[in-house]
Amino acid sequence: MARILVVDDEEGIRKVLRQVLEYEGHEVRTAAGGGEALTAYGEFRPDLTFLDVKMARMDGLEVLARLREADPGAAVVMISGHGTIETAVEATRRGAYDFLEKPLDTDRLLVTIRNALQHRGLEQETARLRGEIESRYEIVGASFAIRALLDRIEKVGPTDARVLITGENGTGKELVARALHRLSARSDAPFVEVNCAAIPAELIESELFGHMKGSFTGAYADRAGKFEQAHGGTLFLDEVGDMSLAAQAKVLRALQEGLITRVGGERPIRVDVRVIAATNKGLEREIDAGRFRDDLYFRLNVVPIQVPPLRERREDVPILVRYFAEKAVEEQRLPPRRFTPEATERLTRMEWAGNVRELRNTVERLLILARGPEVTETDIDRLVSGAPAAAGLPADLLAADTFAEFKERAERAYILAKLREHDWNVSETARAIDMPRSNLYKKLEKYRLLREEA
Numbered sequence: 001m002a003r004i005l006v007v008d009d010e011e012g013i014r015k016v017l018r019q020v021l022e023y024e025g026h027e028v029r030t031a032a033g034g035g036e037a038l039t040a041y042g043e044f045r046p047d048l049t050f051l052d053v054k055m056a057r058m059d060g061l062e063v064l065a066r067l068r069e070a071d072p073g074a075a076v077v078m079i080s081g082h083g084t085i086e087t088a089v090e091a092t093r094r095g096a097y098d099f100l101e102k103p104l105d106t107d108r109l110l111v112t113i114r115n116a117l118q119h120r121g122l123e124q125e126t127a128r129l130r131g132e133i134e135s136r137y138e139i140v141g142a143s144f145a146i147r148a149l150l151d152r153i154e155k156v157g158p159t160d161a162r163v164l165i166t167g168e169n170g171t172g173k174e175l176v177a178r179a180l181h182r183l184s185a186r187s188d189a190p191f192v193e194v195n196c197a198a199i200p201a202e203l204i205e206s207e208l209f210g211h212m213k214g215s216f217t218g219a220y221a222d223r224a225g226k227f228e229q230a231h232g233g234t235l236f237l238d239e240v241g242d243m244s245l246a247a248q249a250k251v252l253r254a255l256q257e258g259l260i261t262r263v264g265g266e267r268p269i270r271v272d273v274r275v276i277a278a279t280n281k282g283l284e285r286e287i288d289a290g291r292f293r294d295d296l297y298f299r300l301n302v303v304p305i306q307v308p309p310l311r312e313r314r315e316d317v318p319i320l321v322r323y324f325a326e327k328a329v330e331e332q333r334l335p336p337r338r339f340t341p342e343a344t345e346r347l348t349r350m351e352w353a354g355n356v357r358e359l360r361n362t363v364e365r366l367l368i369l370a371r372g373p374e375v376t377e378t379d380i381d382r383l384v385s386g387a388p389a390a391a392g393l394p395a396d397l398l399a400a401d402t403f404a405e406f407k408e409r410a411e412r413a414y415i416l417a418k419l420r421e422h423d424w425n426v427s428e429t430a431r432a433i434d435m436p437r438s439n440l441y442k443k444l445e446k447y448r449l450l451r452e453e454a
Contacts, residue, residue: 002026144313189230
């Protein structure tokens, strides 16, 4: 059942339409003129409006314009006994969903109602999903560091300038990139992300620039790369410091000339892409070591944005705890639990090597595993690795029954912490802890360690 408003200065038309629509199970309200229609619309909030074109004092086209100004999502079907192509075109231009001529055909009327309501439902669902996506990439905080970050995003976002986002793992570099895209004139075009650290060096060129059928083993068909997929929009090169030198040269050409060539292809393809890059590495050191091109660095680093680590904005931790708790309760149907002031203070004082990402995962873990109606300091001591506990060790390690079990728990916690520190880049983590990569893969399988979603 839908709410339908009928606006017509002929009483006979209003009565007939009310009878037909109420018979179909809809809730109907009528209005005899434009002023009455505007008042009724605000009170009734109809799902669909039938609006006569020719009315005294205020005609239907003017009413349509005012309705759409008050409610851009208003679904309006114009009806007229003197329909012309010019009138229909003008009504459509002003936002009408459809145009029906009198006398109204009942079958056509019912089909129009069904289609208009389906269209409105799809628009509302799209708006709801867009809202969920927007909230997912919300940058939360009230500290000076976050306000300064948001101020820079607001200044740079509407431009087409390239941006290099730097910051530790888990600080929210992707959130910044998406916020920049959302504020740009390209916001309705694609936002395409490439994690340069997660793609093997031998495949990064194919991933970025695409390939032609038969250009290498496994290339069974032509395939567009990320640059082509992002045409007209934004390409986000995450962990750009891990890109091979060969790929860097091609990216440089794409930035300089707006041209890319697929692997195995000969014809250059023109692309219009705004490139935003991010890294947790010091690219100046990578340049000195010969692992990153200085000319590409200067092309990418038109506007630098540094995302602050959580330890530099501890005053945001209570806000983040509340935000993540509300999101977890809503999205994962967890029982709502309040964090006691003491628990929140404990979380604020803790060190967060994984920054905001680690804090979010910790909040969810506490909501799931806490024993009482509130999350307390005791829950943190018991459940959070890194929280103060007896003998300076986390409580979950001390709970091991045997020394062998303690060693396994400690090894798992150490590997997990290092993976988070290096954003789950297995090769980089293996180098950092001086462990053969094959051995690290075995540990991942043994302890069933899976990458957390950002």
